[in-house]
Amino acid sequence: MNKRKEAIAGWVFLSPALFVFVTLIFFPVIASILLSFTKWNFLSGFDGIKWVGFDNFVKLFKRDRDFKTALRNTIIYAVTTVPVSIVFALIAAYMLNTKVYLKKFLRMCFFIPYISSMVALYAVCKFLFGLKGPINQIVQMFGGEAMKWLTSSSLCRIPIISVVVYAGIGFSLIVYMAALQNVPSELYEAAKIDGANELSAFFKITLPLISPTTFYLLVVRMIAAFKIFTSANILKYGSNSSGLVNIVYDEAFGNYAFGYASSVAWVLVGLILAVTLVQMWGQKKWVHY
Amino acid sequence: MKTRKILFKTFNTLWVGVFGLIFLTPLVWMISSSLKHGSEIFAVPFTFFGDKILWANYEEVWFNKNVPFWRLYWNSIKIAAVGTFFQLIISSMAGYSLAKINFKGKDLVFIIILITMMIPAQALIIPRYVLFDKLELYGTHWALILPSMFNVTSIFLLRQFYAGLPTDLMEAARIDGANHYGIWWKVMLPLTKTPMVTVVVLAFINCWNEYLNPLIFITKYDLYTVAMGIQYFLYSTDEVNWMMAAASSAIVPIVVLFLFTQKYFVESIATSGVKG
Numbered sequence: 425m426n427k428r429k430e431a432i433a434g435w436v437f438l439s440p441a442l443f444v445f446v447t448l449i450f451f452p453v454i455a456s457i458l459l460s461f462t463k464w465n466f467l468s469g470f471d472g473i474k475w476v477g478f479d480n481f482v483k484l485f486k487r488d489r490d491f492k493t494a495l496r497n498t499i500i501y502a503v504t505t506v507p508v509s510i511v512f513a514l515i516a517a518y519m520l521n522t523k524v525y526l527k528k529f530l531r532m533c534f535f536i537p538y539i540s541s542m543v544a545l546y547a548v549c550k551f552l553f554g555l556k557g558p559i560n561q562i563v564q565m566f567g568g569e570a571m572k573w574l575t576s577s578s579l580c581r582i583p584i585i586s587v588v589v590y591a592g593i594g595f596s597l598i599v600y601m602a603a604l605q606n607v608p609s610e611l612y613e614a615a616k617i618d619g620a621n622e623l624s625a626f627f628k629i630t631l632p633l634i635s636p637t638t639f640y641l642l643v644v645r646m647i648a649a650f651k652i653f654t655s656a657n658i659l660k661y662g663s664n665s666s667g668l669v670n671i672v673y674d675e676a677f678g679n680y681a682f683g684y685a686s687s688v689a690w691v692l693v694g695l696i697l698a699v700t701l702v703q704m705w706g707q708k709k710w711v712h713y
Numbered sequence: 714m715k716t717r718k719i720l721f722k723t724f725n726t727l728w729v730g731v732f733g734l735i736f737l738t739p740l741v742w743m744i745s746s747s748l749k750h751g752s753e754i755f756a757v758p759f760t761f762f763g764d765k766i767l768w769a770n771y772e773e774v775w776f777n778k779n780v781p782f783w784r785l786y787w788n789s790i791k792i793a794a795v796g797t798f799f800q801l802i803i804s805s806m807a808g809y810s811l812a813k814i815n816f817k818g819k820d821l822v823f824i825i826i827l828i829t830m831m832i833p834a835q836a837l838i839i840p841r842y843v844l845f846d847k848l849e850l851y852g853t854h855w856a857l858i859l860p861s862m863f864n865v866t867s868i869f870l871l872r873q874f875y876a877g878l879p880t881d882l883m884e885a886a887r888i889d890g891a892n893h894y895g896i897w898w899k900v901m902l903p904l905t906k907t908p909m910v911t912v913v914v915l916a917f918i919n920c921w922n923e924y925l926n927p928l929i930f931i932t933k934y935d936l937y938t939v940a941m942g943i944q945y946f947l948y949s950t951d952e953v954n955w956m957m958a959a960a961s962s963a964i965v966p967i968v969v970l971f972l973f974t975q976k977y978f979v980e981s982i983a984t985s986g987v988k989g
Binding site (some may be wrong): 427429431434435450452453455456459516519520525526529530531532534535537541542543544545551552556557590598647650658669673676685686689693697700 | 722725729732739743746755759802804810814815816817819825831832835837841842860892893894921922939956957960961964967968971972979
Protein backbone atom coordinates (compact mmCIF):
# COMPACT_ATOMS: atom_id res chain seq x y z
CA MET A 425 0.00 0.00 0.00
CA ASN A 426 1.49 3.36 -0.90
CA LYS A 427 2.09 6.22 1.46
CA ARG A 428 -0.56 8.50 0.02
CA LYS A 429 -3.30 5.94 0.31
CA GLU A 430 -2.18 5.20 3.87
CA ALA A 431 -2.36 8.88 4.82
CA ILE A 432 -5.81 9.27 3.28
CA ALA A 433 -7.06 6.26 5.21
CA GLY A 434 -5.57 7.67 8.40
CA TRP A 435 -7.40 10.96 8.05
CA VAL A 436 -10.64 9.32 6.94
CA PHE A 437 -10.66 7.21 10.09
CA LEU A 438 -9.87 10.24 12.24
CA SER A 439 -12.31 12.58 10.52
CA PRO A 440 -15.51 11.87 12.51
CA ALA A 441 -13.62 12.34 15.79
CA LEU A 442 -11.86 15.43 14.47
CA PHE A 443 -15.10 16.92 13.23
CA VAL A 444 -16.76 16.70 16.65
CA PHE A 445 -13.53 17.75 18.36
CA VAL A 446 -13.09 20.87 16.23
CA THR A 447 -16.71 22.02 16.41
CA LEU A 448 -17.46 21.21 20.04
CA ILE A 449 -14.09 21.54 21.75
CA PHE A 450 -11.38 23.29 19.78
CA PHE A 451 -13.53 26.10 18.42
CA PRO A 452 -15.36 26.66 21.74
CA VAL A 453 -12.02 26.84 23.58
CA ILE A 454 -10.85 29.68 21.31
CA ALA A 455 -14.23 31.40 21.44
CA SER A 456 -14.38 31.10 25.20
CA ILE A 457 -10.91 32.63 25.65
CA LEU A 458 -11.87 35.55 23.42
CA LEU A 459 -15.23 36.00 25.15
CA SER A 460 -13.57 36.25 28.54
CA PHE A 461 -12.07 39.57 27.39
CA THR A 462 -15.41 40.99 26.28
CA LYS A 463 -18.58 42.35 27.71
CA TRP A 464 -21.48 40.63 26.04
CA ASN A 465 -25.09 40.23 26.96
CA PHE A 466 -26.24 37.35 24.79
CA LEU A 467 -29.69 38.90 24.34
CA SER A 468 -28.13 41.89 22.55
CA GLY A 469 -26.93 39.72 19.65
CA PHE A 470 -23.47 39.55 18.09
CA ASP A 471 -23.41 43.37 17.62
CA GLY A 472 -23.44 43.77 21.37
CA ILE A 473 -19.99 42.23 21.89
CA LYS A 474 -17.61 44.80 23.35
CA TRP A 475 -13.88 44.25 23.83
CA VAL A 476 -12.93 45.22 27.38
CA GLY A 477 -9.47 43.69 27.85
CA PHE A 478 -8.82 42.53 31.39
CA ASP A 479 -11.75 44.45 32.90
CA ASN A 480 -13.75 41.31 33.68
CA PHE A 481 -10.88 39.77 35.63
CA VAL A 482 -10.18 43.02 37.49
CA LYS A 483 -13.84 43.27 38.43
CA LEU A 484 -13.93 39.64 39.55
CA PHE A 485 -11.04 39.93 41.95
CA LYS A 486 -11.70 43.49 43.11
CA ARG A 487 -15.43 43.81 43.45
CA ASP A 488 -17.34 40.56 42.99
CA ARG A 489 -18.14 39.15 46.42
CA ASP A 490 -20.09 36.16 45.10
CA PHE A 491 -17.12 35.22 42.96
CA LYS A 492 -14.70 35.47 45.83
CA THR A 493 -16.93 33.32 48.03
CA ALA A 494 -17.21 30.78 45.23
CA LEU A 495 -13.47 30.76 44.66
CA ARG A 496 -12.90 30.22 48.36
CA ASN A 497 -15.54 27.47 48.47
CA THR A 498 -14.03 25.75 45.46
CA ILE A 499 -10.63 25.69 47.14
CA ILE A 500 -12.15 24.53 50.44
CA TYR A 501 -13.96 21.69 48.65
CA ALA A 502 -10.76 20.59 46.94
CA VAL A 503 -8.49 20.67 49.99
CA THR A 504 -11.01 18.92 52.25
CA THR A 505 -12.57 16.28 50.02
CA VAL A 506 -9.44 15.12 48.19
CA PRO A 507 -7.21 14.14 51.15
CA VAL A 508 -10.08 12.65 53.16
CA SER A 509 -11.35 10.49 50.31
CA ILE A 510 -7.87 9.41 49.22
CA VAL A 511 -6.77 8.38 52.72
CA PHE A 512 -10.02 6.54 53.34
CA ALA A 513 -9.81 4.84 49.94
CA LEU A 514 -6.24 3.75 50.59
CA ILE A 515 -7.07 2.20 53.96
CA ALA A 516 -10.13 0.48 52.52
CA ALA A 517 -8.20 -0.78 49.49
CA TYR A 518 -5.39 -2.06 51.69
CA MET A 519 -7.86 -3.97 53.83
CA LEU A 520 -9.93 -5.26 50.92
CA ASN A 521 -6.90 -6.47 49.04
CA THR A 522 -5.93 -9.39 51.25
CA LYS A 523 -7.17 -8.88 54.74
CA VAL A 524 -10.94 -9.44 54.67
CA TYR A 525 -13.60 -11.93 53.60
CA LEU A 526 -16.48 -10.86 51.33
CA LYS A 527 -14.10 -8.72 49.30
CA LYS A 528 -16.37 -8.35 46.27
CA PHE A 529 -19.43 -7.48 48.29
CA LEU A 530 -17.57 -4.83 50.29
CA ARG A 531 -16.01 -3.36 47.16
CA MET A 532 -19.51 -3.05 45.74
CA CYS A 533 -20.74 -1.20 48.87
CA PHE A 534 -18.05 1.45 48.49
CA PHE A 535 -18.44 1.69 44.74
CA ILE A 536 -22.19 2.05 44.25
CA PRO A 537 -22.30 5.74 45.31
CA TYR A 538 -19.74 6.54 42.60
CA ILE A 539 -21.99 5.40 39.77
CA SER A 540 -25.13 6.93 41.27
CA SER A 541 -26.65 10.08 39.89
CA MET A 542 -25.29 13.08 41.80
CA VAL A 543 -28.67 14.79 41.54
CA ALA A 544 -30.27 11.84 43.29
CA LEU A 545 -27.54 11.74 45.95
CA TYR A 546 -27.94 15.43 46.73
CA ALA A 547 -31.71 14.96 46.86
CA VAL A 548 -31.18 12.31 49.54
CA CYS A 549 -28.56 14.46 51.29
CA LYS A 550 -30.98 17.37 51.47
CA PHE A 551 -33.29 15.35 53.71
CA LEU A 552 -30.67 13.41 55.63
CA PHE A 553 -29.22 16.75 56.72
CA GLY A 554 -32.63 18.43 57.09
CA LEU A 555 -33.66 20.03 60.36
CA LYS A 556 -35.69 16.95 61.38
CA GLY A 557 -33.59 14.56 59.33
CA PRO A 558 -31.84 11.39 60.51
CA ILE A 559 -28.49 13.13 61.06
CA ASN A 560 -30.03 15.59 63.49
CA GLN A 561 -31.96 12.76 65.11
CA ILE A 562 -28.66 11.04 65.80
CA VAL A 563 -27.13 14.29 67.07
CA GLN A 564 -30.09 14.71 69.44
CA MET A 565 -29.87 11.11 70.55
CA PHE A 566 -26.40 11.93 71.88
CA GLY A 567 -27.76 14.98 73.63
CA GLY A 568 -26.78 17.53 70.98
CA GLU A 569 -28.93 20.20 69.47
CA ALA A 570 -30.49 19.99 66.00
CA MET A 571 -28.31 21.96 63.62
CA LYS A 572 -29.10 23.91 60.48
CA TRP A 573 -26.72 21.96 58.26
CA LEU A 574 -28.05 23.34 55.01
CA THR A 575 -28.87 26.94 55.76
CA SER A 576 -26.24 28.11 58.21
CA SER A 577 -23.37 29.91 56.52
CA SER A 578 -20.78 28.11 58.63
CA LEU A 579 -22.15 24.57 58.26
CA CYS A 580 -23.55 24.55 54.72
CA ARG A 581 -20.37 23.18 53.19
CA ILE A 582 -20.38 20.08 55.38
CA PRO A 583 -23.24 18.26 53.58
CA ILE A 584 -21.60 18.97 50.23
CA ILE A 585 -18.18 17.80 51.39
CA SER A 586 -19.80 14.64 52.78
CA VAL A 587 -21.53 13.83 49.51
CA VAL A 588 -18.41 14.48 47.43
CA VAL A 589 -16.29 12.26 49.69
CA TYR A 590 -19.03 9.62 49.79
CA ALA A 591 -19.43 9.54 46.01
CA GLY A 592 -15.73 9.79 45.20
CA ILE A 593 -14.20 7.09 47.38
CA GLY A 594 -15.27 4.22 45.12
CA PHE A 595 -13.19 5.51 42.25
CA SER A 596 -9.98 5.94 44.27
CA LEU A 597 -10.59 2.61 45.96
CA ILE A 598 -10.67 0.69 42.67
CA VAL A 599 -7.56 2.44 41.37
CA TYR A 600 -5.70 1.75 44.62
CA MET A 601 -6.76 -1.91 44.65
CA ALA A 602 -5.26 -2.36 41.18
CA ALA A 603 -2.06 -0.61 42.27
CA LEU A 604 -1.71 -2.71 45.43
CA GLN A 605 -1.94 -5.90 43.42
CA ASN A 606 1.18 -4.82 41.55
CA VAL A 607 3.31 -4.56 44.68
CA PRO A 608 5.45 -7.74 44.57
CA SER A 609 4.75 -9.93 47.60
CA GLU A 610 8.43 -10.95 47.87
CA LEU A 611 9.11 -7.48 49.21
CA TYR A 612 6.77 -8.06 52.13
CA GLU A 613 8.32 -11.45 52.83
CA ALA A 614 11.79 -9.96 52.78
CA ALA A 615 10.68 -7.23 55.16
CA LYS A 616 9.16 -9.81 57.48
CA ILE A 617 12.42 -11.73 57.59
CA ASP A 618 14.18 -8.49 58.44
CA GLY A 619 11.81 -8.17 61.36
CA ALA A 620 9.63 -5.33 60.10
CA ASN A 621 6.10 -5.27 61.45
CA GLU A 622 2.98 -4.70 59.38
CA LEU A 623 2.81 -0.98 60.03
CA SER A 624 6.39 -0.20 59.08
CA ALA A 625 6.11 -2.44 56.00
CA PHE A 626 3.09 -0.37 54.97
CA PHE A 627 4.90 2.94 55.36
CA LYS A 628 8.28 1.82 54.03
CA ILE A 629 7.22 -0.47 51.17
CA THR A 630 3.58 -0.06 50.18
CA LEU A 631 3.29 3.69 50.37
CA PRO A 632 6.42 4.54 48.31
CA LEU A 633 5.63 1.88 45.69
CA ILE A 634 2.12 3.14 45.06
CA SER A 635 3.07 6.82 45.14
CA PRO A 636 2.54 7.24 41.36
CA THR A 637 -1.07 6.14 41.90
CA THR A 638 -1.47 8.59 44.76
CA PHE A 639 -0.15 11.31 42.51
CA TYR A 640 -2.55 10.38 39.72
CA LEU A 641 -5.49 10.35 42.12
CA LEU A 642 -4.52 13.69 43.64
CA VAL A 643 -4.56 15.36 40.24
CA VAL A 644 -7.73 13.69 38.99
CA ARG A 645 -9.76 14.10 42.18
CA MET A 646 -8.59 17.70 42.66
CA ILE A 647 -9.80 18.57 39.16
CA ALA A 648 -13.10 16.79 39.81
CA ALA A 649 -13.53 18.77 43.05
CA PHE A 650 -12.99 22.07 41.23
CA LYS A 651 -15.89 21.23 38.95
CA ILE A 652 -18.48 20.75 41.70
CA PHE A 653 -21.74 22.14 40.43
CA THR A 654 -24.73 19.93 41.18
CA SER A 655 -24.51 20.50 44.93
CA ALA A 656 -25.31 24.17 45.25
CA ASN A 657 -27.81 23.99 42.44
CA ILE A 658 -29.82 21.24 44.14
CA LEU A 659 -29.43 22.34 47.75
CA LYS A 660 -30.14 25.96 46.74
CA TYR A 661 -29.87 28.02 49.86
CA GLY A 662 -28.32 31.27 48.81
CA SER A 663 -24.84 31.42 47.36
CA ASN A 664 -22.99 30.45 50.53
CA SER A 665 -22.03 27.06 49.21
CA SER A 666 -21.64 27.88 45.51
CA GLY A 667 -18.53 26.87 43.62
CA LEU A 668 -17.04 28.52 40.54
CA VAL A 669 -19.13 26.51 38.08
CA ASN A 670 -22.26 27.76 39.82
CA ILE A 671 -21.14 31.33 39.18
CA VAL A 672 -20.49 30.51 35.52
CA TYR A 673 -23.97 29.04 35.27
CA ASP A 674 -25.72 31.85 37.13
CA GLU A 675 -23.94 34.64 35.25
CA ALA A 676 -24.41 32.99 31.86
CA PHE A 677 -27.92 31.62 32.06
CA GLY A 678 -29.36 33.82 34.79
CA ASN A 679 -27.99 37.19 33.64
CA TYR A 680 -26.92 36.30 30.08
CA ALA A 681 -23.57 37.94 30.86
CA PHE A 682 -21.69 35.63 28.50
CA GLY A 683 -18.43 37.58 28.53
CA TYR A 684 -18.27 37.85 32.30
CA ALA A 685 -19.23 34.21 32.78
CA SER A 686 -16.48 33.17 30.37
CA SER A 687 -13.86 34.95 32.44
CA VAL A 688 -15.05 33.05 35.54
CA ALA A 689 -14.74 29.84 33.53
CA TRP A 690 -11.16 30.72 32.66
CA VAL A 691 -10.29 31.38 36.28
CA LEU A 692 -11.42 27.79 36.82
CA VAL A 693 -9.25 26.57 33.95
CA GLY A 694 -6.33 28.54 35.37
CA LEU A 695 -6.85 26.95 38.75
CA ILE A 696 -6.86 23.47 37.21
CA LEU A 697 -3.71 24.17 35.18
CA ALA A 698 -1.93 25.66 38.18
CA VAL A 699 -2.71 22.75 40.47
CA THR A 700 -1.70 20.23 37.84
CA LEU A 701 1.60 22.00 37.20
CA VAL A 702 2.39 22.36 40.89
CA GLN A 703 1.66 18.70 41.47
CA MET A 704 3.75 17.65 38.49
CA TRP A 705 6.62 19.69 39.83
CA GLY A 706 6.11 18.44 43.38
CA GLN A 707 5.91 14.79 42.40
CA LYS A 708 9.64 14.72 41.71
CA LYS A 709 10.11 15.14 45.44
CA TRP A 710 7.92 12.30 46.65
CA VAL A 711 6.87 10.03 43.80
CA HIS A 712 9.03 6.95 43.25
CA TYR A 713 8.73 5.51 39.77
CA MET B 714 -1.06 -19.58 63.97
CA LYS B 715 -3.78 -20.46 61.48
CA THR B 716 -6.69 -19.83 63.84
CA ARG B 717 -5.12 -16.53 64.75
CA LYS B 718 -5.07 -15.60 61.09
CA ILE B 719 -8.73 -16.52 60.63
CA LEU B 720 -9.69 -14.56 63.74
CA PHE B 721 -7.75 -11.57 62.51
CA LYS B 722 -9.40 -11.71 59.09
CA THR B 723 -12.84 -12.05 60.63
CA PHE B 724 -12.20 -9.08 62.88
CA ASN B 725 -11.10 -7.02 59.89
CA THR B 726 -14.14 -8.08 57.89
CA LEU B 727 -16.34 -6.90 60.72
CA TRP B 728 -15.01 -3.39 61.04
CA VAL B 729 -14.58 -2.81 57.32
CA GLY B 730 -18.06 -4.28 56.91
CA VAL B 731 -19.47 -1.69 59.28
CA PHE B 732 -18.10 1.05 57.03
CA GLY B 733 -19.40 -0.73 53.95
CA LEU B 734 -22.89 -0.84 55.45
CA ILE B 735 -22.65 2.84 56.41
CA PHE B 736 -22.04 3.48 52.73
CA LEU B 737 -25.25 1.73 51.82
CA THR B 738 -27.29 3.46 54.52
CA PRO B 739 -28.23 6.62 52.57
CA LEU B 740 -29.43 4.49 49.68
CA VAL B 741 -31.36 2.19 51.98
CA TRP B 742 -32.93 5.24 53.61
CA MET B 743 -33.85 6.54 50.16
CA ILE B 744 -35.59 3.31 49.16
CA SER B 745 -37.29 2.99 52.53
CA SER B 746 -38.61 6.56 52.33
CA SER B 747 -39.84 6.02 48.79
CA LEU B 748 -42.22 3.35 50.08
CA LYS B 749 -43.58 5.23 53.11
CA HIS B 750 -46.25 7.74 53.85
CA GLY B 751 -44.83 11.28 54.09
CA SER B 752 -45.58 11.52 57.81
CA GLU B 753 -43.59 8.37 58.61
CA ILE B 754 -40.30 9.37 57.00
CA PHE B 755 -38.83 11.37 59.87
CA ALA B 756 -40.53 9.41 62.62
CA VAL B 757 -38.41 8.30 65.61
CA PRO B 758 -37.50 5.48 65.97
CA PHE B 759 -36.71 4.61 62.38
CA THR B 760 -38.34 1.58 60.80
CA PHE B 761 -37.56 0.31 57.33
CA PHE B 762 -41.22 -0.15 56.36
CA GLY B 763 -44.07 2.12 57.31
CA ASP B 764 -47.58 0.91 58.17
CA LYS B 765 -48.13 -0.02 54.56
CA ILE B 766 -45.84 -0.35 51.58
CA LEU B 767 -46.94 2.56 49.43
CA TRP B 768 -46.27 1.77 45.79
CA ALA B 769 -48.52 4.76 45.12
CA ASN B 770 -45.44 7.00 45.47
CA TYR B 771 -43.92 5.32 42.45
CA GLU B 772 -47.23 5.57 40.63
CA GLU B 773 -47.20 9.31 41.22
CA VAL B 774 -43.66 9.63 39.91
CA TRP B 775 -44.01 7.29 36.95
CA PHE B 776 -47.34 8.70 35.78
CA ASN B 777 -47.00 12.33 36.84
CA LYS B 778 -48.87 14.62 34.49
CA ASN B 779 -45.92 16.93 33.69
CA VAL B 780 -42.90 14.68 33.92
CA PRO B 781 -43.95 11.03 33.99
CA PHE B 782 -40.87 8.93 34.62
CA TRP B 783 -41.73 6.45 31.87
CA ARG B 784 -41.17 9.27 29.40
CA LEU B 785 -38.03 10.52 31.16
CA TYR B 786 -36.72 6.98 31.02
CA TRP B 787 -37.46 6.77 27.33
CA ASN B 788 -35.72 10.13 26.74
CA SER B 789 -32.67 9.23 28.82
CA ILE B 790 -32.35 5.79 27.24
CA LYS B 791 -32.68 7.28 23.75
CA ILE B 792 -30.06 9.97 24.40
CA ALA B 793 -27.67 7.58 26.12
CA ALA B 794 -28.10 4.89 23.44
CA VAL B 795 -27.57 7.20 20.46
CA GLY B 796 -24.73 9.10 22.13
CA THR B 797 -23.03 5.88 23.22
CA PHE B 798 -23.39 4.32 19.77
CA PHE B 799 -21.74 7.26 18.04
CA GLN B 800 -19.07 7.57 20.71
CA LEU B 801 -18.19 3.92 20.22
CA ILE B 802 -17.92 4.08 16.41
CA ILE B 803 -16.07 7.39 16.40
CA SER B 804 -13.63 6.31 19.13
CA SER B 805 -13.02 2.96 17.52
CA MET B 806 -12.17 4.52 14.16
CA ALA B 807 -9.95 7.14 15.76
CA GLY B 808 -8.28 4.54 17.97
CA TYR B 809 -7.56 2.34 14.98
CA SER B 810 -6.15 5.24 12.99
CA LEU B 811 -3.90 6.41 15.83
CA ALA B 812 -2.64 2.91 16.59
CA LYS B 813 -2.41 1.12 13.27
CA ILE B 814 -2.06 3.60 10.41
CA ASN B 815 1.16 5.49 9.75
CA PHE B 816 0.75 9.01 8.48
CA LYS B 817 2.16 12.46 8.97
CA GLY B 818 0.43 14.77 11.43
CA LYS B 819 -0.98 12.03 13.63
CA ASP B 820 1.28 12.87 16.57
CA LEU B 821 0.34 16.53 16.36
CA VAL B 822 -3.37 15.68 16.43
CA PHE B 823 -2.76 13.51 19.44
CA ILE B 824 -0.92 16.24 21.34
CA ILE B 825 -3.57 18.87 20.62
CA ILE B 826 -6.30 16.53 21.84
CA LEU B 827 -4.26 15.83 24.98
CA ILE B 828 -3.81 19.49 25.79
CA THR B 829 -7.48 20.37 25.39
CA MET B 830 -8.33 17.44 27.64
CA MET B 831 -7.21 19.64 30.53
CA ILE B 832 -9.97 22.12 29.80
CA PRO B 833 -13.23 21.13 31.51
CA ALA B 834 -16.45 20.99 29.51
CA GLN B 835 -17.87 23.50 31.98
CA ALA B 836 -15.66 26.15 30.39
CA LEU B 837 -17.06 25.40 26.95
CA ILE B 838 -20.78 25.53 27.61
CA ILE B 839 -21.13 29.19 26.65
CA PRO B 840 -19.74 28.90 23.10
CA ARG B 841 -21.62 25.63 22.71
CA TYR B 842 -24.81 27.37 23.76
CA VAL B 843 -24.27 30.06 21.11
CA LEU B 844 -23.46 27.42 18.50
CA PHE B 845 -26.47 25.24 19.27
CA ASP B 846 -28.67 28.32 19.34
CA LYS B 847 -27.50 29.32 15.84
CA LEU B 848 -27.88 25.78 14.50
CA GLU B 849 -31.34 25.60 16.09
CA LEU B 850 -30.33 22.59 18.15
CA TYR B 851 -31.10 24.40 21.40
CA GLY B 852 -33.97 22.70 23.16
CA THR B 853 -33.48 19.42 21.29
CA HIS B 854 -31.92 16.16 22.37
CA TRP B 855 -29.14 16.67 19.83
CA ALA B 856 -27.66 19.32 22.12
CA LEU B 857 -27.07 16.51 24.63
CA ILE B 858 -26.13 13.78 22.18
CA LEU B 859 -23.52 15.66 20.15
CA PRO B 860 -21.12 16.51 23.02
CA SER B 861 -21.18 12.90 24.21
CA MET B 862 -19.92 11.65 20.84
CA PHE B 863 -16.33 12.70 21.47
CA ASN B 864 -14.60 11.26 24.49
CA VAL B 865 -10.84 11.30 24.89
CA THR B 866 -10.85 8.45 27.40
CA SER B 867 -12.70 6.14 25.04
CA ILE B 868 -10.33 6.97 22.20
CA PHE B 869 -7.38 6.29 24.51
CA LEU B 870 -8.73 3.01 25.74
CA LEU B 871 -9.39 1.69 22.25
CA ARG B 872 -6.14 3.07 20.86
CA GLN B 873 -4.18 1.23 23.55
CA PHE B 874 -6.03 -1.97 22.82
CA TYR B 875 -5.55 -1.72 19.04
CA ALA B 876 -1.84 -1.00 19.57
CA GLY B 877 -1.54 -4.28 21.46
CA LEU B 878 -3.03 -6.37 18.65
CA PRO B 879 -0.48 -8.14 16.42
CA THR B 880 0.23 -6.53 13.04
CA ASP B 881 0.53 -9.99 11.42
CA LEU B 882 -3.24 -10.22 11.34
CA MET B 883 -3.38 -7.07 9.24
CA GLU B 884 -0.66 -8.28 6.87
CA ALA B 885 -2.53 -11.52 6.23
CA ALA B 886 -5.73 -9.65 5.42
CA ARG B 887 -3.81 -7.24 3.24
CA ILE B 888 -2.36 -10.07 1.14
CA ASP B 889 -5.92 -11.24 0.61
CA GLY B 890 -6.58 -7.81 -0.91
CA ALA B 891 -8.30 -6.04 2.00
CA ASN B 892 -7.77 -2.31 2.53
CA HIS B 893 -7.84 -0.47 5.90
CA TYR B 894 -11.62 -0.19 5.87
CA GLY B 895 -12.02 -3.91 5.47
CA ILE B 896 -9.27 -4.74 7.93
CA TRP B 897 -10.78 -2.50 10.60
CA TRP B 898 -14.36 -3.66 10.21
CA LYS B 899 -13.82 -7.37 9.56
CA VAL B 900 -10.55 -8.25 11.30
CA MET B 901 -9.72 -5.80 14.06
CA LEU B 902 -13.04 -4.49 15.36
CA PRO B 903 -14.34 -7.93 16.41
CA LEU B 904 -11.18 -8.41 18.49
CA THR B 905 -11.85 -5.33 20.62
CA LYS B 906 -15.05 -6.59 22.26
CA THR B 907 -13.76 -6.22 25.82
CA PRO B 908 -12.76 -2.54 25.63
CA MET B 909 -15.88 -1.83 23.58
CA VAL B 910 -18.11 -3.12 26.37
CA THR B 911 -16.14 -0.93 28.78
CA VAL B 912 -16.67 2.12 26.58
CA VAL B 913 -20.39 1.37 26.25
CA VAL B 914 -20.94 0.99 29.99
CA LEU B 915 -18.94 4.11 30.88
CA ALA B 916 -20.58 6.21 28.19
CA PHE B 917 -24.05 5.03 29.08
CA ILE B 918 -23.64 5.80 32.78
CA ASN B 919 -22.14 9.22 32.05
CA CYS B 920 -25.01 10.11 29.71
CA TRP B 921 -27.60 8.85 32.18
CA ASN B 922 -26.20 10.89 35.08
CA GLU B 923 -25.48 14.07 33.10
CA TYR B 924 -27.06 17.09 34.76
CA LEU B 925 -25.51 20.38 33.60
CA ASN B 926 -26.19 19.93 29.87
CA PRO B 927 -29.90 19.06 30.14
CA LEU B 928 -30.29 21.86 32.66
CA ILE B 929 -29.03 24.34 30.07
CA PHE B 930 -30.34 22.95 26.83
CA ILE B 931 -33.67 21.31 27.66
CA THR B 932 -36.66 23.47 28.47
CA LYS B 933 -39.75 21.43 27.58
CA TYR B 934 -41.16 18.85 30.01
CA ASP B 935 -41.63 16.49 27.07
CA LEU B 936 -37.87 16.32 26.55
CA TYR B 937 -36.76 16.09 30.20
CA THR B 938 -34.20 13.48 31.23
CA VAL B 939 -34.25 11.41 34.42
CA ALA B 940 -31.83 13.77 36.23
CA MET B 941 -34.11 16.69 35.36
CA GLY B 942 -37.05 14.70 36.66
CA ILE B 943 -35.54 14.44 40.15
CA GLN B 944 -34.93 18.17 40.10
CA TYR B 945 -38.53 18.77 39.06
CA PHE B 946 -39.85 16.90 42.07
CA LEU B 947 -37.40 18.67 44.38
CA TYR B 948 -38.56 22.08 43.25
CA SER B 949 -42.25 21.49 42.73
CA THR B 950 -43.46 19.45 45.68
CA ASP B 951 -42.93 19.01 49.41
CA GLU B 952 -43.62 15.28 49.28
CA VAL B 953 -40.32 13.74 50.35
CA ASN B 954 -41.59 10.24 49.55
CA TRP B 955 -42.20 11.22 45.92
CA MET B 956 -38.75 12.77 45.65
CA MET B 957 -37.19 9.63 47.05
CA ALA B 958 -39.20 7.49 44.63
CA ALA B 959 -37.79 9.66 41.83
CA ALA B 960 -34.24 9.39 43.17
CA SER B 961 -34.57 5.61 43.57
CA SER B 962 -35.91 5.32 40.03
CA ALA B 963 -32.80 7.09 38.77
CA ILE B 964 -30.23 5.10 40.75
CA VAL B 965 -31.59 1.55 40.73
CA PRO B 966 -31.24 0.72 36.99
CA ILE B 967 -27.66 2.00 36.93
CA VAL B 968 -26.78 -0.12 39.94
CA VAL B 969 -28.33 -3.16 38.24
CA LEU B 970 -26.40 -2.41 35.04
CA PHE B 971 -23.27 -2.12 37.16
CA LEU B 972 -23.83 -5.45 38.88
CA PHE B 973 -24.01 -7.19 35.52
CA THR B 974 -21.01 -5.45 33.99
CA GLN B 975 -18.91 -5.09 37.14
CA LYS B 976 -15.93 -6.90 35.69
CA TYR B 977 -15.51 -4.58 32.72
CA PHE B 978 -16.26 -1.52 34.72
CA VAL B 979 -13.78 -2.16 37.47
CA GLU B 980 -11.04 -3.13 35.02
CA SER B 981 -11.50 -0.04 32.93
CA ILE B 982 -11.31 2.27 35.91
CA ALA B 983 -8.27 0.48 37.24
CA THR B 984 -6.42 0.98 33.97
CA SER B 985 -7.70 4.26 32.60
CA GLY B 986 -10.39 5.41 34.95
CA VAL B 987 -12.17 8.67 34.39
CA LYS B 988 -15.67 9.89 34.98
CA GLY B 989 -17.29 12.82 33.19
